[in-house]
Amino acid sequence: MSAIKAVVLLSGGLDSATVLALARQRGRACYALSFDYGQRHRVELAAAARVAQQWGAIEHRTVSIGLGGFGGSALTDPSIGVPEHGTTGIPITYVPARNTVFLALALGWAEVLGAREIHIGVNAVDYSGYPDCRPEFIAAFAQMANLATKAGIEGESFQIVTPLMALSKAGIIRAGIAQGVDFAATVSCYQADAEGRACRVCDSCRLRRAGFAEAGVADPTRYQA
Amino acid sequence: MSAIKAVVLLSGGLDSATVLALARQRGRACYALSFDYGQRHRVELAAAARVAQQWGAIEHRTVSIGLGGFGGSALTDPSIGVPEHGTTGIPITYVPARNTVFLALALGWAEVLGAREIHIGVNAVDYSGYPDCRPEFIAAFAQMANLATKAGIEGESFQIVTPLMALSKAGIIRAGIAQGVDFAATVSCYQADAEGRACRVCDSCRLRRAGFAEAGVADPTRYQA
Numbered sequence: 001m002s003a004i005k006a007v008v009l010l011s012g013g014l015d016s017a018t019v020l021a022l023a024r025q026r027g028r029a030c031y032a033l034s035f036d037y038g039q040r041h042r043v044e045l046a047a048a049a050r051v052a053q054q055w056g057a058i059e060h061r062t063v064s065i066g067l068g069g070f071g072g073s074a075l076t077d078p079s080i081g082v083p084e085h086g087t088t089g090i091p092i093t094y095v096p097a098r099n100t101v102f103l104a105l106a107l108g109w110a111e112v113l114g115a116r117e118i119h120i121g122v123n124a125v126d127y128s129g130y131p132d133c134r135p136e137f138i139a140a141f142a143q144m145a146n147l148a149t150k151a152g153i154e155g156e157s158f159q160i161v162t163p164l165m166a167l168s169k170a171g172i173i174r175a176g177i178a179q180g181v182d183f184a185a186t187v188s189c190y191q192a193d194a195e196g197r198a199c200r201v202c203d204s205c206r207l208r209r210a211g212f213a214e215a216g217v218a219d220p221t222r223y224q225a
Numbered sequence: 226m227s228a229i230k231a232v233v234l235l236s237g238g239l240d241s242a243t244v245l246a247l248a249r250q251r252g253r254a255c256y257a258l259s260f261d262y263g264q265r266h267r268v269e270l271a272a273a274a275r276v277a278q279q280w281g282a283i284e285h286r287t288v289s290i291g292l293g294g295f296g297g298s299a300l301t302d303p304s305i306g307v308p309e310h311g312t313t314g315i316p317i318t319y320v321p322a323r324n325t326v327f328l329a330l331a332l333g334w335a336e337v338l339g340a341r342e343i344h345i346g347v348n349a350v351d352y353s354g355y356p357d358c359r360p361e362f363i364a365a366f367a368q369m370a371n372l373a374t375k376a377g378i379e380g381e382s383f384q385i386v387t388p389l390m391a392l393s394k395a396g397i398i399r400a401g402i403a404q405g406v407d408f409a410a411t412v413s414c415y416q417a418d419a420e421g422r423a424c425r426v427c428d429s430c431r432l433r434r435a436g437f438a439e440a441g442v443a444d445p446t447r448y449q450a
Binding site for chain 2: 061063064065066070095096097098099100101103104105107108109111112131132134136137140141143144145147148149150152153
């Protein structure tokens with residue numbers, strides 16, 4: 001019997017590396033998908049390539065999308081600064097409809113590949129307050145996907161697999177370490193430098209550092225001086 | 226009071242030109258959105274630019290997406306021929322998850338613009354049998370959109386406006402003519418030549434020709450010799 005195929009969204013960060021490791025552990029044949037959407041931390045794409053290779057993804061594609069041209073987010077608009085202190089509410093690093101766009105493209109590739117699983121590292125616990133990381137969004141996307149596609153109307157249903165949904169950041173780190181994920185190879189920072197070294201102060205860095213501390217694991221992240 | 230903003234998906238074909246005209250007639254401030262997704266009939270993008278200008282779109286953006294790299298469709302894979310006779314079932318011109326991807330990107334732009342309407346020329350009558358043109362898909366997308374976005378969770382709901390859903394192709398043509406749409410400026414053909422002249426025989430040409438005939442309107446389409 002051939003392995004079940006899965007499209008795995010791979011940003012190059014800590015969360016998606018763990019998702020890929022968990023999918024491989026469950027025996028999935030993984031097709032890793034990354035996006036170049038004009039993000040300022042594009043160095044994460046090199047990290048994604050390393051992680052895809054480390055975990056034996058059958059294929060790794062990076063799709064370019066002109067999301068940056070829309071503006072409205074500190075992650076894609078160079079004129080908006082990345083916040084370096086906690087904020088309340090939905091932060092300016094929110095990229096409008098990002099996960100909707102990413103999952104939509106994953107769905108297209110999955111349909112072509114004959115994959116019926118899409119794995120994504122969203123998390124509703126230690127997250128940045130983005131609406132498109134919540135379980136109700138994921139459920140609504142899956143429902144839509146089954147109406148959107150040829151496979152869906154032919155009765156095969158798509159599953160959006162979210163193994164990190166209920167984990168804390170420390171829990172994700174423990175899960176990754178249990179699989180042997182090399183977190184030093186990952187880049188989470190919103191404003192990493194060209195060598196992938198993290199700023200230590202953005203939302204994403206703060207969540208990640210607190211996670212390592214809480215998990216009681218030495219933080220392998222390479223930081224800027 | 227300022228006009229209600231709408232993102233209008235504009236392919237450059239007959240249907241979306243009519244949608245834009247109807248939106249303008251209803252007083253919407255229109256932001257036209259086209260996609261360069263590796264489609265073989267990329268000449269439709271020049272038609273989209275003409276139509277956007279004719280109808281006073283405030284802005285017209287063309288977003289590039291690497292959808293073609295996935296393959297699996299005669300519209301994006303040069304090695305698959307465009308069928309020139311009717312088929313049963315979902316045809317090979319179906320691009321996996323295309324409308325999901327297009328609507329997702331429209332949603333992102335709408336959120337940045339503060340637009341709460343997305344207009345799309347899908348049609349469930351004289352259509353090509355694509356699953357992502359049906360009303361149940363559109364309803365599921367709208368539901369997902371309201372869970373996906375900052376605006377949605379803040380209580381503003383997105384509307385996916387589908388003025389052509391219940392019209393026949395002849396009905397669409399009549400509606401467009403009533404608004405003064407210049408159909409000669411539009412390109413529907415899946416394999417139009419570089420000057421935008423239509424092949425006359427693909428699915429899209431056949432539906433369009435039959436529509437003009439049924440509407441009793443002279444067909445202004447420029448055909449290849």
